[in-house]
Amino acid sequence: MAPNLSKYLTKNNAYVVAAAATALWIISSRSRKQKKSSRKISKKVEEEVKYMITEKKQPTKVKAYVDKQFLKNIIKLLKIAIPGWNSSEIGYLILIAGSLVSRSLCDIYVIYQITKIESALISMDKKRFMRQLLVYLVSLPFISIVNNLLKFSTGSLRIKLRTNMTNHLYEEYLKNYTYYRMTNLDNRIVNADQLLTVDIDKFCDGVTEFYCNTTKPFLDIAIYLYKLNTNLGFGTPALMVGYLALSGVILTNLRKPTGPLTVIEQKLEGEYRHINSRIITHAEEIAFYQGNLKEKSTVMASFNKLIRHLRKSLHFHVLMGIIDNIITKYFAFFMGYIAMAMPFITGSHGLSQAGQEERQRTYYANGSMLVRLGQAIGRLILAGRALTRLAGFTVRVIELKEVLTDLNDGKYQRTMVTGSKDVKTNEGKLIFKDKIIKFDKVPIVTPNGDVLIKELSMEVKSGMNVLVCGPNGAGKSSLFRILGQLWPLLGGELTKPPRNKLFYIPQKPYMTLGSLRDQITYPQSRNEATRRGCTDSKLREYLKLVELEYLLEREGGFDAVEDWLEVLSGGEKQRIAMARLFYHAPQFAILDECTSAVSLDVEESMYGYCRRAGITLLTVSHRKSLWKHHEFVLYLDGRGSYTFEPIKEGMEQFGS
Numbered sequence: 001m002a003p004n005l006s007k008y009l010t011k012n013n014a015y016v017v018a019a020a021a022t023a024l025w026i027i028s029s030r031s032r033k034q035k036k037s038s039r040k041i042s043k044k045v046e047e048e049v050k051y052m053i054t055e056k057k058q059p060t061k062v063k064a065y066v067d068k069q070f071l072k073n074i075i076k077l078l079k080i081a082i083p084g085w086n087s088s089e090i091g092y093l094i095l096i097a098g099s100l101v102s103r104s105l106c107d108i109y110v111i112y113q114i115t116k117i118e119s120a121l122i123s124m125d126k127k128r129f130m131r132q133l134l135v136y137l138v139s140l141p142f143i144s145i146v147n148n149l150l151k152f153s154t155g156s157l158r159i160k161l162r163t164n165m166t167n168h169l170y171e172e173y174l175k176n177y178t179y180y181r182m183t184n185l186d187n188r189i190v191n192a193d194q195l196l197t198v199d200i201d202k203f204c205d206g207v208t209e210f211y212c213n214t215t216k217p218f219l220d221i222a223i224y225l226y227k228l229n230t231n232l233g234f235g236t237p238a239l240m241v242g243y244l245a246l247s248g249v250i251l252t253n254l255r256k257p258t259g260p261l262t263v264i265e266q267k268l269e270g271e272y273r274h275i276n277s278r279i280i281t282h283a284e285e286i287a288f289y290q291g292n293l294k295e296k297s298t299v300m301a302s303f304n305k306l307i308r309h310l311r312k313s314l315h316f317h318v319l320m321g322i323i324d325n326i327i328t329k330y331f332a333f334f335m336g337y338i339a340m341a342m343p344f345i346t347g348s349h350g351l352s353q354a355g356q357e358e359r360q361r362t363y364y365a366n367g368s369m370l371v372r373l374g375q376a377i378g379r380l381i382l383a384g385r386a387l388t389r390l391a392g393f394t395v396r397v398i399e400l401k402e403v404l405t406d407l408n409d410g411k412y413q414r415t416m417v418t419g420s421k422d423v424k425t426n427e428g429k430l431i432f433k434d435k436i437i438k439f440d441k442v443p444i445v446t447p448n449g450d451v452l453i454k455e456l457s458m459e460v461k462s463g464m465n466v467l468v469c470g471p472n473g474a475g476k477s478s479l480f481r482i483l484g485q486l487w488p489l490l491g492g493e494l495t496k497p498p499r500n501k502l503f504y505i506p507q508k509p510y511m512t513l514g515s516l517r518d519q520i521t522y523p524q525s526r527n528e529a530t531r532r533g534c535t536d537s538k539l540r541e542y543l544k545l546v547e548l549e550y551l552l553e554r555e556g557g558f559d560a561v562e563d564w565l566e567v568l569s570g571g572e573k574q575r576i577a578m579a580r581l582f583y584h585a586p587q588f589a590i591l592d593e594c595t596s597a598v599s600l601d602v603e604e605s606m607y608g609y610c611r612r613a614g615i616t617l618l619t620v621s622h623r624k625s626l627w628k629h630h631e632f633v634l635y636l637d638g639r640g641s642y643t644f645e646p647i648k649e650g651m652e653q654f655g656s
């Protein structure tokens, strides 16, 4: 067991080591100089390029330690990931423990079997040697199956945990308008995509890894302690366990920065991904502006920030790795020798009476077990490292979970523009009633707390189209965000039809992933459309009304699947949105400058159809041509005042 190191201490070896160390020192000092100058440049670029919304926030200290709070948080998350005591997840946990026990037992069996083979060999007993070798050979497939059973159970558990977490969080995220509110009303979470995809996965990986890394060593330690205690007495294993406890405490304290480093790493990864995805989304606009160099500087600033952090993290991990190695590997061996020597030196357990061969056999069998005990202790201490990293992911996922819960309860948190007041949420009264929209002293306030209109009162009955106009930034879209329940109702009383009877067509047309049919029936699926009794010939009629029938021939029918946001022109997308409106035929429709790219004659026929179909329109538009389709006009002056009156002959018409 004892390695003989002195044989390596030769003069030639000393020269080689000294030369290697000098070369290493020269290379590392050169690269340090280069890194310093490149870091200076990248830091300068970074300071010039301000790109993330969070940079407005006060820097907060990240707390992600293995402490009481971590325990509370992880229990909360595990309750989601493991739905109950009789769930399949518990089954997998038991299966993992079972396969770990079997693996440890297999290891012990292999130790004994090899000792028996060696003993037969030393005794020159050919028959016994062949028999033991055969027994060993026969047992090999079984041992291999046991080892891979562990792989299967850990893999399955990981998938199960991820599925449960993802289902739960998406359920919350895509409930009502939470996904909208997370980015528009609350600014605690910046890159929800990173959290929902990567961080959840890493959290589940961390949990599974930690469970395996601790269960196996725990079981190993229990089994080996029992065996060693019976073979060599209490002193030997007790010394090792004492060592485990002490080194665990020291390392947990030294590793404290791992959690916060992980949180920052994931945040920076999220920022970097977000900036990259923006380039993909807005490739055409950037290309027309030839904005590649500007985009490159932004993306590189984000990348450099990430790399600087990763480098800092790497230095910390390397340093910790050195300490970990010393404590968990080399010093553990040192302690192992002392523990093993105890019964031999003191002569306890009758070893002084035993013969040379018996002492040798005891040494090999127990020595191997002690090595494995040392390894198990080392692994347990190293599992602490995974735990500190898991603390980082736990902070990220729990923050997402808490923000989702808050948003679903109507609670928002936002860093306010200096000087603005905190926004109180949902203090107004919402009444659902068919065929009427009535604002009664409703304040129009932005999520930043800026009051656009102190109190708005107006009543729109079915059949009375309203044109909404006013300068940019007056609050036209904001008014509809409150009507559409995206923004909170802060006061007064709002009467409106239920959500499904009010349809909103935004300034930027949205096309979903899917077929041409899906674009018209969005957000309803094909099955829902069929259930409603909608046929393809009806859909063709809607396309004809907006003069898009040619798309059917061009794209290959209603089932054609394309990236419609890319394939269709601006005007075509707006016309599809109108066809969508005809399909849904709501009581009221809000048209927020959604026909700006549509030609006048098509616009004319679209408004005519809405009138015939009994869809009441609230239109935001700067086009004079639309006045004739409306009975009332709401004018917001941009300074906090408004007028709401019927459109009369000879009235001054705003717009172009």
Ligand SMILES: Nc1ncnc2c1ncn2[C@@H]1O[C@H](COP(=O)(O)OP(=O)(O)OP(=O)(O)O)[C@@H](O)[C@H]1O
Residues within 6 Å of the ligand: 184, 185, 446, 447, 448, 452, 470, 471, 472, 473, 474, 475, 476, 477, 478, 479
């Ligand atoms: N999510 C938001 N958070 C904070 N402020 C916002 C938000 N959305 C809009 N605002 C602000 O509210 C004000 C009104 O915006 P709104 O979009 O309602 O204007 P609008 O009258 O529709 O303008 P336009 O004619 O340019 O579309 C603007 O000053 C805008 O900056």
